Amino acid sequence: MNASYQDIGEVFAKHDSFVILSHVRPDGDAIGSQLALGLALEAAGKKVRLINEDGLPDNLVFLPESQRIELPPAEPLDVEVAIALDTATKPRLGDNALHAASKAKLWVNIDHHKSNPAYGDVNHIDSSSPATGQILYKLITALNLPLPDASRDAIYVAVSTDTGSFQYPSTTEDTYLMAADLIRRGLDVGRINSLTYDHSPYRRVELMRALLNTLELTGEGRVAYWDLTKDTGEKLGLKPEDSEGMIDIIRGIDGVIVAVFFEELPDGKIRVSMRSKDPRVDACNVCMEFGGGGHALAAGIRMAGPLAAAKERVLEAVKRALP
Numbered sequence: 466m467n468a469s470y471q472d473i474g475e476v477f478a479k480h481d482s483f484v485i486l487s488h489v490r491p492d493g494d495a496i497g498s499q500l501a502l503g504l505a506l507e508a509a510g511k512k513v514r515l516i517n518e519d520g521l522p523d524n525l526v527f528l529p530e531s532q533r534i535e536l537p538p539a540e541p542l543d544v545e546v547a548i549a550l551d552t553a554t555k556p557r558l559g560d561n562a563l564h565a566a567s568k569a570k571l572w573v574n575i576d577h578h579k580s581n582p583a584y585g586d587v588n589h590i591d592s593s594s595p596a597t598g599q600i601l602y603k604l605i606t607a608l609n610l611p612l613p614d615a616s617r618d619a620i621y622v623a624v625s626t627d628t629g630s631f632q633y634p635s636t637t638e639d640t641y642l643m644a645a646d647l648i649r650r651g652l653d654v655g656r657i658n659s660l661t662y663d664h665s666p667y668r669r670v671e672l673m674r675a676l677l678n679t680l681e682l683t684g685e686g687r688v689a690y691w692d693l694t695k696d697t698g699e700k701l702g703l704k705p706e707d708s709e710g711m712i713d714i715i716r717g718i719d720g721v722i723v724a725v726f727f728e729e730l731p732d733g734k735i736r737v738s739m740r741s742k743d744p745r746v747d748a749c750n751v752c753m754e755f756g757g758g759g760h761a762l763a764a765g766i767r768m769a770g771p772l773a774a775a776k777e778r779v780l781e782a783v784k785r786a787l788p
């Protein structure tokens with residue numbers, strides 16, 4: 466059962482120390498959500514630590530107070546409550562982060578992934594929300610918590626990045642009303658958009674060239690896919706966040722319904738990133754066949770290699786799901 470904002474407010478009121486976590490290879494919604502809630506709770510007088518298994522990615526360093534995001538300490542933290550944000554399954558928080566949070570006696574799980582099995586003691590899962598950041602905006606304003614400027618900016622970036630800049634069909638009237646309210650509260654929208662979208666390291670453009678060289682279509686042109694091998698990743702000195710958002714380019718090809726990105730990770734596992742632009746094809750269901758998850762139109766998997774075998778199995782499942 467979903468906890469109400471008031472139920473979550475009681476958890477905040479009854480406790481003093483919190484560790485806030487988000488998923489491995491964090492995106493804008495993961496980091497933005499941690500900062501948004503963490504800094505609001507801190508402004509309300511709470512003790513807060515913000516931990517991520519992989520730390521702060523370079524592309525989000527511009528967020529005010531982003532240096533508050535820490536790698537997991539070796540020893541478990543003395544905290545009463547752990548709050549998992551934007552994380553579909555508990556293992557996706559990462560082993561070291563879970564160890565750091567292991568002394569918490571209460572787990573709160575706030576998320577928008579429909580595949581989330583409600584693994585917390587207190588759960589609020591709203592799959593109609595385009596971003597965890599938007600849930601937190603509603604929570605913070607409903608509870609009349611303080612909204613420091615850094616939280617305000619973090620919420621905007623969380624929602625902007627998870628909606629493809631307010632483009633995806635998950636974007637709702639509430640999303641735009643929220644953005645308007647954040648601007649009313651002083652958000653510099655031009656500046657924050659530029660910091661979010663107008664900065665690419667050169668290697669990101671080199672990655673684009675490498676990916677384009679592997680681009681193929683299948684399923685009568687309805688499925689587009691490309692891949693990145695470990696070798697290419699090493700040669701270009703890529704960071705995990707460098708491919709963020711790039712899949713939208715092949716998702717946009719005329720006639721394409723499903724786009725798939727296969728990435729060979731340093732440990733030999735394969736990361737699959739999948740996008741659908743037809744509600745009849747549920748990418749989350751396809752990914753769940755392989756132990757992954759996410760949303761109907763944007764989902765992912767981490768699966769065993771080798772790359773060629775993973776491609777064959779996943780593309781076969783995608784083609785089966787085509788209308």
Ligand code: 5GP
Binds near residue numbers: 738739757765
């Ligand atoms: P992305 O393709 O941007 O990495 O992820 C798209 C969506 O799928 C995100 O909401 C993300 O949380 C989810 N997702 C990506 N990879 C995995 C995975 O390995 N397991 C699960 N359960 N969800 C994933």
Ligand code: MN
Binds near residue numbers: 488492494551
């Ligand atoms: Mn995320």
Ligand code: MN
Binds near residue numbers: 494551577595596627
């Ligand atoms: Mn999200």
